[in-house]
Amino acid sequence: MHKKVAVLQSNYIPWKGYFDLIASVDAFVFYDDVQYTRRDWRNRNKVKTAQGEHWLTVPVKNKGRFEQLINEVEVSDPGWAEQHWKTIAMSYRRAPCFAEMEGKVRAIYEQAAKLSLLSQINQHLISALCPLLGISTRLYRSEDLGRADGKNERLIHLCQALGASDYLSGPAASCYLDQAAFAAAGLGLDYMSYDGYPVYPQLHGEFLHGVSVIDLLFNTGSDAAAFLQRRPA
Structure with missing residues (x-):
């Protein structure tokens, strides 16, 4: 039986490519019992505003906690969700599908505001989106x-735990994945490509692919799934 699995750390309201990776497999694993990396995508992402790209960052407790795992990271300011929603609403209120998506995305943020761990917040947002x-x-x-134990061994174990036949990796991992180890475990190994996404109507100047997926949702609404379909060059 063919079953494809992907494994990736949770990110905060990630870009459309992250969701395309999820859509490309039969089972997706949040890989959050690994070390937290600062100034990364774990607790922040970009949206477009009238003033240009803007970082939305979930404030977390990391002083003196350099060895903490992603699923141990705590939020340091419980008011973060309300602040982020205000920025999002102000930035996208003129988007074509804001009225269609506002209630749904606002409700997702209201639930996220009740959570105290970054991993829980990220997983909730991704699962709900x-x-x-x-x-x-x-x-x-x-x-x-x-x-x-071991980078490759952990990933192989997770695939085997889910009865996978193939592992789909993000492109950046090609520098450390051991193809022979996957083959020895009876697993196919493929790499995701993020090339060929179509552009969509987007507010605030020059088109940018790498912003949060909420940009896609507010601009295209129920048609958003069509813009996760990559087109050959």
Whole structure:
């Protein structure tokens, strides 16, 4: 039986490519029992505003906690969600599909505001946004699936725990994944491509692919899933 799995750390309201990766597999694993990396995509992402690109950052406690895992990171300011929503609403209120998506995305943020761990927030947001993008992939957490030692060994273990036949990796991991180890475990190894996404009507100047997926949702609404379809060059 063919079953493709992807494994990736949770990010804060990630870009459309992250959701395309989820949509491209049968099972997706949030890989949050690994070390937290600062100034990364774990707790921040970009939206477009009338003044240009703007970072939305979830404030977290990391002073003196250099070894903490992603799923141990705590939020330091419980008012972050309300502040982020105000910025989002102000930036996208003139978007074609803001009225269609406002209530749904606002409700997702109201739920996220009640959570105290970054991993919980990220996983909640991603899980809740998937249906708005037409994605029904099963989502799992790595800490629920057991572990093995070693980068490649851990990923192979997670694939085997889910009965996978193939592993779909992000392109950046090609520098450390051991194809022979995956082959020895009976797993196919493929790499995701993020090339060929179509542009869509976007507010605030020059088109940018790399902003949060909420930009896509507010600009295209129920048609958003069509813009996750990559087109050959």
